[in-house]
Amino acid sequence: MNQLNGKVALITGGTKGIGYGIAEQLLKAGMRIVITGRDKDQTYKAAYELTHEGGKVLPLAADVRDYAAMEAVVKETIKTYGQLDVLIANAGVGHFAPISELTIDQWKETIGVNLTGVFHSVKASLAAIKKAKGYIITISSLAGTNFFAKGTAYNASKFGLTGFTQALMLDVRNDDVKVTTIMPGSVSSHFGGRSPEDGKDWRIQPEDIGQMVLDLLHMNPRTLPSKIEVRPSKTSSS
Numbered sequence: 693m694n695q696l697n698g699k700v701a702l703i704t705g706g707t708k709g710i711g712y713g714i715a716e717q718l719l720k721a722g723m724r725i726v727i728t729g730r731d732k733d734q735t736y737k738a739a740y741e742l743t744h745e746g747g748k749v750l751p752l753a754a755d756v757r758d759y760a761a762m763e764a765v766v767k768e769t770i771k772t773y774g775q776l777d778v779l780i781a782n783a784g785v786g787h788f789a790p791i792s793e794l795t796i797d798q799w800k801e802t803i804g805v806n807l808t809g810v811f812h813s814v815k816a817s818l819a820a821i822k823k824a825k826g827y828i829i830t831i832s833s834l835a836g837t838n839f840f841a842k843g844t845a846y847n848a849s850k851f852g853l854t855g856f857t858q859a860l861m862l863d864v865r866n867d868d869v870k871v872t873t874i875m876p877g878s879v880s881s882h883f884g885g886r887s888p889e890d891g892k893d894w895r896i897q898p899e900d901i902g903q904m905v906l907d908l909l910h911m912n913p914r915t916l917p918s919k920i921e922v923r924p925s926k927t928s929s930s
Contacts, residue, residue, distance in 0.1 A: 696906075698723070699723045700776050700777050701718050701777065701779070702769055703715050703725060705728065706738065710782055710898045711831075713898025714782065714898070719742060720747075722747070724773050726749075726772075727751055728753070728765055728783070738751065752764075752765050752769075757804040762816040776820035776826070778829070779813060779814065779817045781814060785801055786846050787802050790841070798845060799844075802848075807848075807852045807853050810830055814860065822867050822869055825868040825869065827908070828857075828869065829871075830872075830873045831873075831874055832857065833876060834875050834921060834923070835851075836875055837851070837921070857871060858918060861916070870916055872916070872920065877923040878895040878928075880895040896922065896923075900922075
C-alpha cells in the first residue's frame, strides 16, 4: 500500500483529537476519507474544516455501538468511493472513577465504545478490507498494558482491545490484511476532559499519531509492526 493516492480510509471518531489528526495526515497523502462521529453536526463541521485543507471527506453520523449503523457506514463508503482500503478504529471514551463510584452506565459506555465498537467496525468492514488487501489499525492506549487506580472500566476496555487486535492480526494475516494496534500515552486532545490548549506541549500531538499511521501504510508489506507503544519523549516535569 505504498501508493496511497486515491486509497480510501474510514476513521471512526474522526471529528477531533487523534482521529482528526490522522485524517489530516491521510488527506495530505492524497487519500479519500470517511469520518464518523455520534453527533451529526460535529461530524459535518469537522469534514468541512478538513476539506478546506484539500481532498475528499465523507462525514457519516454513526455510533460504533450500533452494528447496523456501522454496516450502513461501510455500505455508504463503498457506494461513494467504490472501495475501502484502510480502517482506523479510533472512536473511544474514558470514564475514570473508583469502582465504588463508577456507574453502570459509565461501564457500559466505556466497554461498548472502546471494545465492542471496534469489533463492530472491524466486522462490518472486513469483507471490503480483505478485497482490498488492506490495513486495519486500532487505537488502543498504554492503559491497555498498564493498569492504574480509577481505571477499572478504561483498563478493561483497552486491555481487551489490545488482545482483540493481536488475535485479529493472526486471523487475517494470511488474507494479506495487515493489522496493527497503536498504544499512545499522553496525547494533547480533549479526551478525558483535558484541553489541548493548556500549554502542555510535552504531550504527543494528534498529527504525530497521523504520521505514524502514514509510516505504517508506507512500510514494506513483508514487515508488520503489530503492536506499537508510543510515549511523549519527555514528561510534564522535564
